Amino acid sequence: MKNLGSDSIPGEVIAYFEELRVKLAFRMSLMFLCIFSILSYTRYFESMESFSMMAVATIISACCLLIMKSNDRNYLLVFYIYSICGYIIVAFSLMVYHSRIHLVDVLWLMTVVFLAFFTLGRRLGYILLFLSIMVIGLFIFLHLDHQIRILKALTIYQKISLLIELIAAFSLNFYLFYLFLELNSYSEKKLLESYDQVKEQNTRILLQNEEKTTLVREIHHRVKNNLQIVVSLLRMQSQEVDNPEFRILFQESINRIMAMSLIHQRLYQNDNLSQIRIGDYLDELIREIMNLSITEQTVDYEIKTEVGKIGLKTLIPVGLLINELVANSLKHAFEDVTDARIQIEIQREEDNYLRITYSDNGVWKQQIGNSSFGLVLIDTLIEQLEGTKDVCMQGCGTTYTMVILNLEEKDILA
Template sequence: MKNWKKSVYSIYTTIELKNLESNTISGEVITYLEELRVKLAFRMSIMFLCTFSILSYTRYFESMESFSMMAVATIISATCLIIMKLNNRNYLLVFYIYSICGYIIVAFALMVYHSRIHLVDVMWLMTVVFLAFFTLGRKLGYLLLFLSITVIGLFIFLHLNNQILILKELTNYQKISLLIELIAAFSINFYLFYLFLELNRYSERKLIESFDQLKEQNARISIQNDEKTTLVREIHHRVKNNLQIVVSLLRMQSQEVDNPEFRILFQESINRIMAMSLIHQKLYQNNNLSQVKIGDYLDDLVREIISLSINDENVHYQIDVEVDRIGLKTLVPLGLLVNELVSNSLKHAFFEVQDARIEITMKKGKEGWLYLTYFDSGVWKMNSATTSSFGLILIETLVEQLEGTKTVEKESLGTSYSFYLKNLEEMDIFA
């Protein structure tokens, strides 16, 4: 049982190692994203500073409205670049400044400056939303997206018609300036989209590496599990063989004993060892190396005990169980308990009984408890007060080991034992 617990602990440790490796991979992606954001804050500050400085110069000869807006954007870009130079860990502050101040500037231009074309302002709003999504999270991104749609809707319904009436034809200089601004806005949006794809590719590559590592680990674990399963099965097989050797030695020794009572004692010891040997036989024959089908085990055990009985009674037995499997921790005392009950019945209950019958039933109780009922149709006649004293003491000991209770009812038609026993493996699970 200790080996079984060690195996469970080993599996638990393996799962924890997998979780640790998964967390490590997630940590690598987060580190990569943080480094990417730091680089983005530097590069965006330089790009914005160069773009808006050029646009401020071109708009100075066009209109004061456009110039003032570009000048403010240039000052903000220079401020953010200084912040990053002082401490690059302040990149979140830089992104907040760009997102919030950028939205305010563009929204103000849309709602106040009606003498300029606002074609590029929509692209600047897209830049603000993309930047917030990529660097500051979904909540702020969704908020700025909602506010951007709102301000665009207000501009269309409140000011668009009026702007169409007052707009004049653009000069070639104004067209060039507008083209420069469009190219700058488009390039910045494309760069943000490119970084987003790079991050996705990096994450996908890490996930593929993680999946390959897990496949390799699962293959190794599968091989180790097969080796351990074979080893445990071989151990059960050897234990069963060793117990069979002990049984053979006891049988050989019993042949040299002339006293019938001593032979009975030898046979009782053989039956007890056989009950434990049968458990190991069932374990190495089954796929499940920690649990045994209790119905099959009891059927084989009772049949074997009856076949080895020194009495000649023709005893019929019936076994009815609701429980499918029971673990080794509970099965050993339970098997010894049934062995003692059947052996005592064969020794003391079926003299001058025409319908010799044994009935064993097992039902599930609450939270893993077991109801075991044993009935024989015999009339007990004890030869002496000490004949079965050891067997009765052993029954009491086994019931205590299973933390259960026992009641006995003797009637003219037979004797019935009722046991309320704890399934120790189930209690380990509930604990």
């Protein structure tokens, strides 16, 4: 019941705990005042030792009752007084007063420990438990034999007084146990209510997630359709162009748009709306490029990848990169090659980087200048992916080695 934070516990629960602690402090003070007043009267005729203990307990109970009747109702102060002062009184009685029976003192120590655990927290409860065990052990080893030797038979008056004290101690411990059961029952009730609320919230979240999934899927579908419209317009426009070089430029632009359109098409058809298997995507992309290519030569290709799925943020630039490289190979490399072949390999590097190796076995018929739009686009895309490239052109082929950053994994780590 201690340290209830308003940030994590509903106000209704906090109010319930506050009311329970106020109720406990007030009822304990009233009960103690009545019990110890009666015991003070009965012990007055027994011995001054017993009377002094009960009188001090009566005064403490009266002070605590006044605190609870005040406007502040500082129940924590009341619990601290009962726990600490109660332990001191009982421990003093065990170690100093040897002429009285200490049968009930163990019950009072139990009450002190239970009260501290229940109202002030585990730390103070454990401390008082340790101190109680220690004082009981000292009493048994140091004073129990002496007390047994000096004790006398009890009068009927003393037996009644002892019975009253035993009933009081048992009643208080039972009341604390009852409050614990009541608190446990209330907690179970709130737990069930919270479970129902969470279940209802999860159902609502699932419905919202389905709606958002449908919406995102529809967005990808519309983006793909819009890109297809752009492609159709470019094709219609290219048919009105007589210059073959201009038609090639139109086709290159169409290929670039198709590379992006294919991503949205796969996302629309995929269960995962944020990632695509890069191997499958590149396979379909290269087949589309070759189908749209003006060359009639058969080109074999192979894709090897250690990477499974890649997110949209990285996949679009990678798709455009591969589109440019494949288009350049088909356009410049395979005119005099009988067994044309393209190979793409994707490997994982450290720090969320990917190594993409693109190679063909063609003999390039001309050297592309640095001002070529395709090469400028390749450099721009690599820079966007915070990567580097290395080009090796030999008589039997060209190899591009690119090290790029997987932007999605970078964002996750960030």
